[in-house]
Amino acid sequence: MAILMQGLVLLVAGMGIVFLFLALLVYVMNGASRVIPRFNHILPDEEPKKKPRAVTKTVVHDDGALVAVAIAAAVARAR
Amino acid sequence: MAILMQGLVLLVAGMGIVFLFLALLVYVMNGASRVIPRFNHILPDEEPKKKPRAVTKTVVHDDGALVAVAIAAAVARAR
């Protein structure tokens, strides 16, 4: 039974620690969300980042669609 | 000369084994080709797989051609 007590200690201590840690993180992040925006100019936002490879594929596929759409539009307009 | 006999034993045994193995494989595959098709629905065939990178390049280059063709067609039709 001694080992069950050990498990219980671990349960209480472990949950306590993880809660403590993440609660502190919440606290710090709440603080940070007030402080950091003042320094946003240091690192200006870029356009949303894309994964090169995925992009390529998507764009390529999109291209097909785009081309179709664009041509359809062009033709329609031309008529 | 003893070593030559060894080589001969290896030759006979080795060829025997590789033939035995591949003959068994032929046998099993012949059986499998009759059994497996019943389970084809488990893994439906997809469109032919392509290597992403190769595809990208090809498609991209194709795109150029496609665009040209498509535009030519569009223009022709539009006229």
Add this chain to the structure above:
Amino acid sequence: MAILMQGLVLLVAGMGIVFLFLALLVYVMNGASRVIPRFNHILPDEEPKKKPRAVTKTVVHDDGALVAVAIAAAVARAR
């Protein structure tokens, strides 16, 4: 102070060696530039090499532009 003399020896020897080496390289390359062109036919020049990935991206982006331009042209001409 002995170590400073060592440093000085290293300075002189090191600069001497690197100069000697690169001067010899210059000499050899000057010779090579006269000899090698005779063998240029062995390895004919290709079109400028491009990095696949970079290419893909460029081409893809170009494609967008190209498509736009091409369609614009097509439409314009069609009209």
Add this chain to the structure above:
Amino acid sequence: MKHTILSCAAALALTFSAAAANTPVPVEGAEAPATTQKADWKETLTKVRGLAATTGIRGFMEKDGPEYLVKGYLMPTGARVEGHPVKVIGGLPYGVGQALMVVICLGLLYLAIVKGFEPLLLLPIGFGGLLANMPYSGVTNPPVVDAVTKLVTEPGGFLYYFFEFGVATGLFPIMIFMGVGAMTDFGPLIANPRTALLGAAAQFGIFIALFGALCLSEATGDLIKFGLKEAASIGIIGGADGPTAIWLTSKLAPHLLGAIAVAAYSYMALVPIIQPPIMKLLVPERERKIVMKQLRPVSKMEKVCFPLTVLLLCSLLLPSAVPLVGALMLGNLCREVGPNVARLSDTMSNALINIVTILLGLSVGSKLACEKFLNAETLGILALGLVAFAFGTAAGCVMGRVMNKFCKDPINPLIGSAGVSAVPMAARVSNKVGLESDPTNFLLMHAMGPNVSGVIGSAVVAGVLYTLCK
């Protein structure tokens, strides 16, 4: 034609098995002469017969485990790894155990390939298990070292090297975590920090399973034996995070690695089946319809500062979690810094993570040996893993309801279940269950908050458990 093949094959097989029948399994080094130069052909013939005595067919009938396990082996450093008696459940011959494992691994491959259970990991794990259970194939053998000269006389199997290189040292999970970091967007968590508490609550499943493992061990007497280390490793299944589970288990209870990794990845794949009933049970229909405030946009500066903040906090409070959390945050920092280091984040989330995934999967599979997997413990692990997921889900939902009582801005308790990690599956489940109650209420982005905080949470728990149980 077919007849020809068949008769030819039959003839050869007969000769072959006849040869095997009257062949004593060759005693290593007994009749081998000093050099091959002097060997005569009869000896070669004996070796050919020995080949027939070491087919897998015969191997699957073998009674004892492989020699290096039973008698131990020497490492090139001169250290000796002691052997131990190898027992398969029910006193089955070892070879039969291996045959059973082959069937089980084929089942894993079925789950991975046909059912789509986390195929990126379960396919290599299943395949590695398959290889590891093929008798006489030697893919998991350590190198053979000469006792006198200490030189390696025969290299080890490739799964042995993969395991020693990347799992025994803990490197592979760390490298995977870099890639995970480079693929994870902590934006939703930064926009709504308090959802981190849901990620904390969902770790409850870990500790319940840990406690459950100890109870099970006590209750079943000699049938199932788990010490604190084993219990902690089993509990971490509830973290719903593969690399974390592998990292901790490889340090605390490497003999359970196969079972725990299989359980972790299987249940992660089963999240859409396990979680919804629990969520519906614990969250009343009314609360399932709660619409949450839209997340504020998060600036690049905040996203860049976040990984550093987490790392510093982790360093200040829980140094033992620094390896895992640090790798995660390195990957994330590279991701958020953007174009300047895109080479690094792209590599972490593609080439590097893919290579490591293959090697890690195979290595983990190499621990699916029958004496480690075919026993009551594994059943216990599978059961406790389910318990862990269920309690984690439940704790997340309950915490969501509790927070809802205290918070100004409403929280939909359904996103609590996403706190178990299993990114992004669990978040999608929250979203799906939410949509069932209100088809216009999209919870996905809100659920990503607890989801990613769950990754941090379970890494933290892994660090704590490592320190307390090692």
Add this chain to the structure above:
Amino acid sequence: MKHTILSCAAALALTFSAAAANTPVPVEGAEAPATTQKADWKETLTKVRGLAATTGIRGFMEKDGPEYLVKGYLMPTGARVEGHPVKVIGGLPYGVGQALMVVICLGLLYLAIVKGFEPLLLLPIGFGGLLANMPYSGVTNPPVVDAVTKLVTEPGGFLYYFFEFGVATGLFPIMIFMGVGAMTDFGPLIANPRTALLGAAAQFGIFIALFGALCLSEATGDLIKFGLKEAASIGIIGGADGPTAIWLTSKLAPHLLGAIAVAAYSYMALVPIIQPPIMKLLVPERERKIVMKQLRPVSKMEKVCFPLTVLLLCSLLLPSAVPLVGALMLGNLCREVGPNVARLSDTMSNALINIVTILLGLSVGSKLACEKFLNAETLGILALGLVAFAFGTAAGCVMGRVMNKFCKDPINPLIGSAGVSAVPMAARVSNKVGLESDPTNFLLMHAMGPNVSGVIGSAVVAGVLYTLCK
């Protein structure tokens, strides 16, 4: 300007060589004081002169082999690798041997770059050989270990580490095989299984070369000495499969690794020259025109089951071939499973195989040392390799004609030559020779059947030979 450079260079060179002339080659540790702190400038000057005594120019005139080879060396584990006298053919000084090897390696690079002989492997092999034969460069040196403290006092050369890490352990060929599997389509073999027998027949070249090596050894007395291990390694050249040849040779006869890898890859590149005459000799014009039945389509399910079937069969009959066959089939399984694990198969067939190819090529090249390559044995290996390819091709064609006698559906014997592997070159040769007789008869897909079964066949043979000869 040019004059300036020249005279400057000449002056420096003169001083330099003058310094070198009256410099005794520094005796290691003889006059070196305990610490650099106390050293005086004269000693540094001596070292500078020592530099002139260790130029490559002087190295190419050196009589003896490198010390670590001759006197042996200590490993960090405390094990001692014994030295042995190093002899170059014709009693040439070692340095001259190295200079000859440099020329030979430049020749290899010429074949790889200009003639396009398997450039992906022969370029790194040739370059590795170049590096390994540069005197005093130390790129293949083992680390220097202090005899007392056992600490590494000077790290080894990078080719040493590459070799030990990937070739001595067998890991690199295994990883390449994963990539090969991920790039190989076994569909044509599944559609027409009996072509596997052609792949079996073509392995005949391996055993003929093995036997031939033993005959050659007997016939030439002390000039050429091959034991069973060497003969098996030479035979495997006939497998026409680079990684298989490297895997087996690195285990049985690592001192022949350079010569055998060079022979294997060179002849693979020469397949379009070696095979056609033999094919035309053995297959009469009439049979060359045989049109084969079109291959049936193969379902995804069959393609997914194939690698598992082969692996299980291999495990049941020939466990020793499991490492190679298993790696091949893992790659192929990932390929056939498709999109769900595309990350894995894509990585195996790109990033992973490319990285390993570079490191493997360099490692193999590092074994192109003059004392191992510049001898009659190498000529024997080159001759026997050709014999192996020729007999493999012949056996494949003959088997094709034999099968044609017994089978309902006709088989064009020309596809038999593709059984030697050398994917996909040999299949293309079958196609090309076929087109010469009937310009409308495309044999390529039919020839892929024996072609890919040849890969399995030679992996099986490698496993068998390893077990019988080790």
Add this chain to the structure above:
Amino acid sequence: MKHTILSCAAALALTFSAAAANTPVPVEGAEAPATTQKADWKETLTKVRGLAATTGIRGFMEKDGPEYLVKGYLMPTGARVEGHPVKVIGGLPYGVGQALMVVICLGLLYLAIVKGFEPLLLLPIGFGGLLANMPYSGVTNPPVVDAVTKLVTEPGGFLYYFFEFGVATGLFPIMIFMGVGAMTDFGPLIANPRTALLGAAAQFGIFIALFGALCLSEATGDLIKFGLKEAASIGIIGGADGPTAIWLTSKLAPHLLGAIAVAAYSYMALVPIIQPPIMKLLVPERERKIVMKQLRPVSKMEKVCFPLTVLLLCSLLLPSAVPLVGALMLGNLCREVGPNVARLSDTMSNALINIVTILLGLSVGSKLACEKFLNAETLGILALGLVAFAFGTAAGCVMGRVMNKFCKDPINPLIGSAGVSAVPMAARVSNKVGLESDPTNFLLMHAMGPNVSGVIGSAVVAGVLYTLCK
């Protein structure tokens, strides 16, 4: 809600710190019973308290350095690495030193991320330094080896393994050099070979810094102590080439690796600020306007022969530079051979170099320990690095002017500054400064000649220094 969190956190923190207050730091093994099975809950509670005693907060107040440094440790080979007293500048406690290092590493990250200082390397270096300075995190610890059985009882930290695997062996810089070679176009140098002399002259900075380091050491007495090895490592900063600097330093003075790598990469990023004033000072306006003859086109054959020529020359004269130069030339050869081996050059310049960059950066960062970085030596290194860059730039410009006197075809001395390497930054600086004087005079391609020859030059110097100082 916020109140709830806060009070909950505060309560836990209080209990926690109270527990910590009356906890003696647990003496390893003193009260631990033989097995965990027999352990009771009080012991676990003690361990939980021990957790509070090993937080980073407490770690940053620790007086002594980590045990493995102070007392030494055993390697699995049985070799013993001796400990040594660990002193931080000003007698500060070790933990405070670590805290300072954390701040410094955050500064490095700031430079890398915000200022864009060589972010591909400085980000991993800074992050590695951050991790390495987190007390009790153990990421740089060697594995714990049992003194009796010699078995590893606890694996080492991941930064330890990365360092031992890739930096202690010299493999990572070599692999990076392959990628650099695969990305470098030597065309401008081939078209105008004499610019190589500018690349030679710019190495002057290396030797001046070396000499300066010795002078500084003499002048400052016990405050700053540099031996010949340290001086050579410091000098190589002037090579303006990261992998070369890391390669040499890891062999000669690994304890300075962190400081030297940081200095090298920082100054490389600062090239656009450091060089222009020196260039303007030494090159009169008139010469800055010199227009150079357009470069002739270079054939593929010449480009393919170039790497082989350089390698052979290097082998003949300076074998010690062969590893670095060889790797560079291997990459370049693959690049120039073109499509046939595009797989190899593409891999070297993408997947391989990226993976190695991550691991190398982290490894180098792991040497940013406070006792090695927080001292007067580091200030000396930073100052000497600047001296090295300045003198290298100056020597290049002066050499340009000298050559201009002797050459028929004019040379713009501004391209001399590009000889320090720092590819392609330094060449861009030459171009930019040139454009200031004549907005139509594009020097970029001309400056690439000395720029790439500077890479060869500093690799040569590294080889020479290694041989003379080791």
